[in-house]
Amino acid sequence: MLLSSDDLGFMIEGVFSFKIGDHTLWITTSHICLLIVFLVLVIFSFFAKAALTKGGEVPSGFRNIVEMIVEMLDGMVDNTMGKFAPSFRNYIGTIFIFILFSNISGLLGLRPPTADYGVTFPLGILTFTIVTIQKFRYQKVSGVIKGLCDPWPFWLPINLIGDFAVPISLSLRLFANVLSGTVMMALVYGLLKVIAYAWPAVLHVYFDMFSGAIQTYVFCMLTMTYISSAMETE
Template identity: 40%
Template sequence: MGFEIINKATNEVFISRTIINSFIVVILLSIFVFYVNSKLKKADPHKKPTGILNIIEILVGSLNNLVNTTMGYKFKSFAPYIGTLAMYLAVSNLFGLLGFKPPTADYSVPFSLAILTFILTQYHGVKSKGLGGYIKGFLEPVWFLFPLNVIGEIANPVSLSFRLFGNIISGVIIMTLIYGALGAITPIIVPVIAPVFHSYFDIFAGLIQTFIFMMLTMVFISMATD
């Protein structure tokens, strides 16, 4: 799991690979952010951006449009959070390409992110409808469905986290089996065939799961409000 393990007999703390890899992801993203920020400070606002700034402008504009389209203009302040979530998940899911275990292949990471989505969903539900209206929503369309509505709401973070975790860990397991099978046949073909499978299980599946997690986060939060 993605937590520290304390040996009470020796007072030693064992930090799992998930925590180490998560810190590496955060450090890489921080370096990238500081680099882009330095470029922005030097850029001339009266000239058309070029290079990395042009790409960043396109990505930021696309993200803002996606948030406004999915959640509504009143939720435009969510764009930085959704963007941060997207960057962390994308880099984490693609971490297998560097020979590391993706942090999202540990269930504690997807579940923690899903809990954040759950908390934001409930907070904005209460903020938008008021406590009475929020509770009333669980009594609709008929009052005796209250237990099912509560269970359905609690199931959202579980299903959201399992969807991400299941796809990433399955890719890790399949790639491990592929490397083992190719290595047993002849190690020479590993560099030739393995990238084909990496392109799907790491790049395609990783980016798709990032987009799905983003979209479901936005949909859950916006549906909890009026």
């Protein structure tokens, strides 16, 4: 039963490489899974748009589902952000659907793209950028400086670390949760290959669907919380 880590298929693998100058760039399984998720979402959005634009007075079939999804996402943003909600519905809804599809793509045999730190860190950076821009827009430069020197001026380094820890902890949380699910499934399929029939489906429901949905919700909730706390002015 001794297996090396090469037999457990959860590492990111290079598919092909090409050279630009001195650098070798690899197209990995993450890129391909990301592309698949992207294509699925684009096709879904085309169908959704078609369903929303034609339709008569009474919505039916697919249009009901699309309207339900949109209402659910908008309701979530409205509940959390209050009066700031209208300008962030699009962004939050987009990252929600993207992260959700990425997380549950493990069900379809893909390696979830969010189990790659190169995918989640940009998401954290996006949140950080939005938070910083809104902070400067709503609190002005004086307010930002005052917030950084909050109890006393020599607290500045700690407040700076606190600000820069936001994207790192956000992205690491998502990454590590999805990665742990991926590793657990790889261990089950790699080490218990002989008896892995049907029952791993239960683990898939937990690790891919439940954990993935919870982490998606948490990422979006935390993003909204950070953004609205940056926009609040006393």
